Amino acid sequence: MNKTAILLVFTLATLISCSKKKEDNSRHSTGKINAISIVIDNQLWNGVVGDSIRNKFASPVEGLPKEEPIFDINQYPTNVMEGFVTKSRTIIVIKIGSENHFEVKQNQYATPQNVFHITGKSVDALLEVIEKNTPYMIQSIKKGEIDAHWELLKDSLVIPKTLQNQFQLDLKVPKSYSFSIKNKNFVWLKREFSSGCSSILVTQFPVSNFNLEGNILNQIVKIHDSIGAAYIKGEEPSSNMYIDTSYPLYLLETALEGKTAYETRGTWRLKDSFMFGPFISYLIVDPKKNRITYLVGFCYVPSKDRRDFMHELETILKEVRIN
Structure with a gap:
């Protein structure tokens, strides 16, 4: 085989390889x-x-x-x-x-x-x-x-102006979520479907209300339970959401938006009810603006596996942008 033929074979092989990679x-x-x-x-x-x-x-x-x-x-x-x-x-x-x-x-x-x-x-x-x-x-x-x-x-997401105006944060949520509760210090967004519902909670409070040197997990449980007592209730007057500490709780120190954050996972329960399910929360510390942002995602899906519902909530919460 002459040099020209060898060169042609090599060039052809190179072109085929590049085409395959592309x-x-x-x-x-x-x-x-x-x-x-x-x-x-x-x-x-x-x-x-x-x-x-x-x-x-x-x-x-x-x-x-x-x-x-x-x-x-x-x-x-x-x-x-x-x-x-x-x-x-x-x-x-x-x-x-x-x-x-x-x-x-x-x-x-x-x-x-x-x-x-x-x-x-x-x-x-x-x-x-x-x-x-x-x-x-x-x-x-x-x-x-x-x-x-x-x-x-991403194609179905919107940024509720309420969150921008009240909390100075951008949280993109699917259009299928609507406001269940909306007031000055607290927002509850909820999506209902045939087998259950998913929810997102947003609130803020001064850094001075949280002891960063104390027991982080115990304080998060108290914050969560106080939100449940105030806003998330069942049909009975005494029925409200709380963290069920009989299930394992998982705490991870991480960072969101360059700020120290604490991720918590565990199980919520509605008092005097059979309703319960998983939750994930992020407590984000912003000392420069003297505020803590607390985000919670939880679902109630009694007849299905819950992993991918919670994965969706985790995906949404991790994309928060705090102004």
Whole structure:
């Protein structure tokens, strides 16, 4: 083969490769919220490696009254790593190889997408690589799922002027939410549907009303219960919302809008009633303006799993913009 023919073959191969990459990057990833694809041989999946993956990526979500997995796992053998599988938003590829290796490839087959490649020389090596990198993978997947949920919601969102005027904050909520209560210091937004309802609460108070050096969780419980006693009631006069401390409570110090914030998850209950469900709240400290913003999302869905309802509320609350 002469030099010209070799050059033509090389150029053609390069063009085909570039065209394939461009085609992959133009594909939009698909999949349900909180669903991940695991590509692994059946023998590994049915053994201790599969057990490790299930224990880590299908562990219970914190703060739900009934156990539900963090992610829904779909397993595929390596020989079907094509077609719809490659369009998944999150893919974890696990295999025995010549080296112990962990790598993340973004938008490898579609956009947006994270593909985690895990290789080990043996089963024990695979378990070690998985153990070491699980926290990072879970954190990355959770962030990707929040972003994906926001993309699903964004076309139906509005910023209620009441929130801008009263609290100097922008909180985009779906148009399906309406005001259940609206006064000077408190707002309750509610969305009702056939199987239940979702709610968002907003209030503010001076920083001096909260002891940042004290027990944060106990104070948040008291704030939440006082809101329930004042505004969220059942049919009976004595029936009001409170945090059920017989269920686990989860507190995480984080940041929203560059401000110190405390995320709390747990279970609410309506006194003298069978109604209960999960909640998530953010207490955001703004010392420069001497105010604390308290946001709560909760749902009542007695006949369905609650994870994705709460994920929607978390997505909405995390996008708050405080002026």
